[in-house]
Amino acid sequence: MLQEKNYIAIRNSQINYYKNVGLYYAENGSFVLYKPPGKLMTDLRLEEERHPPELYIHQQDRIVAIKELQAGFNRHISRSIKTGNVVAVKSTLCHLVEETLTEPRSGTLQALPETVDTLVSGYSKNPEIIKTFASISFKDYSTVIHSVNVMALTLGFCFYSKMSFYETKRLGLSALLHDVGKTEIPEKILRAPRKLTRKEFNIMKRHPKLGEYIIRVKSGIDGGIARGALEHHEKLDGSGYPQGIQHISFVGQLLGIIDCYEALTNEERPYRRAKSPLDTLKLLKTDVEAGKFDRKIFEKFCYSLV
Numbered sequence: 150m151l152q153e154k155n156y157i158a159i160r161n162s163q164i165n166y167y168k169n170v171g172l173y174y175a176e177n178g179s180f181v182l183y184k185p186p187g188k189l190m191t192d193l194r195l196e197e198e199r200h201p202p203e204l205y206i207h208q209q210d211r212i213v214a215i216k217e218l219q220a221g222f223n224r225h226i227s228r229s230i231k232t233g234n235v236v237a238v239k240s241t242l243c244h245l246v247e248e249t250l251t252e253p254r255s256g257t258l259q260a261l262p263e264t265v266d267t268l269v270s271g272y273s274k275n276p277e278i279i280k281t282f283a284s285i286s287f288k289d290y291s292t293v294i295h296s297v298n299v300m301a302l303t304l305g306f307c308f309y310s311k312m313s314f315y316e317t318k319r320l321g322l323s324a325l326l327h328d329v330g331k332t333e334i335p336e337k338i339l340r341a342p343r344k345l346t347r348k349e350f351n352i353m354k355r356h357p358k359l360g361e362y363i364i365r366v367k368s369g370i371d372g373g374i375a376r377g378a379l380e381h382h383e384k385l386d387g388s389g390y391p392q393g394i395q396h397i398s399f400v401g402q403l404l405g406i407i408d409c410y411e412a413l414t415n416e417e418r419p420y421r422r423a424k425s426p427l428d429t430l431k432l433l434k435t436d437v438e439a440g441k442f443d444r445k446i447f448e449k450f451c452y453s454l455v
């Protein structure tokens with residue numbers, strides 16, 4: 150008898166994306182091959198739902214399955230940009246990032262440059278849309294939604310600053326990946342409904358270095374992209390972490406400002422209400438006055454929001 154833990158249930162909305170992995174159904178405690186690898190489910194079968202209600206993939210196929218899903222999501226994002234469905238773009242992007250972050254050490258991050266390329270090409274002629282992106286909220290605020298929002302705000306900044314395509318894509322990708330190290334921080338710390346204890350915060354402070362390692366070493370994405378992950382919690386007065394440096398890369402400085410702005414405006418916690426954009430900018434301005442953030446980058450970011 151096959152063991153249930155070796156099989157993972159898939160979402161029905163995603164069945165059509167799986168080609169190179171086999172799909173299975175459960176019968177009397179066993180798992181039976183339903184769709185062999187190398188074949189797609191036919192549209193007719195999907196439309197008429199002529200398939201078992203619950204389908205599974207084998208645990209061994211997990212990485213191939215994630216890559217097929219990412220490719221399918223990328224196609225869907227591209228189509229939704231063309232039809233102007235910005236909510237579909239954002240929700241598909243969140244699904245894509247969510248899948249990607251389940252196995253970030255297994256090369257799954259490599260699908261994301263294509264995603265960012267599609268977004269930058271799709272929205273560069275209509276940058277107003279990317280501004281609305283961060284305000285489309287979904288019920289469960291998570292690292293995934295935060296990362297997608299930080300990326301959208303970063304692209305808004307790049308479009309406003311008339312940066313080159315190349316630079317815009319690099320900064321967008323860096324933004325999307327800035328918190329990837331959080332995938333290795335225990336869930337109970339990430340979701341603690343209260344302020345973190347000193348011990349918990351020290352564990353949380355590991356995420357920039359972990360992120361840099363996952364991006365640069367584990368995924369082979371160039372080091373410039375990983376700087377954003379490594380330095381987004383550094384402050385110009387040296388009071389940040391993990392290294393307490395005062396010479397921070399541009400991407401580290403920009404993401405530091407946008408990361409704080411996004412978290413304060415969107416993240417609602419039992420002990421802290423989300424703030425309005427204006428109140429948040431006022432608060433960040435005091436950090437500029439205190440020498441923590443660069444004034445020019447901050448001002449440019451403010452203008453990019455208008």
Ligand SMILES: [Fe+2]
Pocket residue numbers: 327328356381382408
């Ligand atoms: Fe972070």
Ligand SMILES: [Fe+2]
Pocket residue numbers: 295327328408
């Ligand atoms: Fe963040």
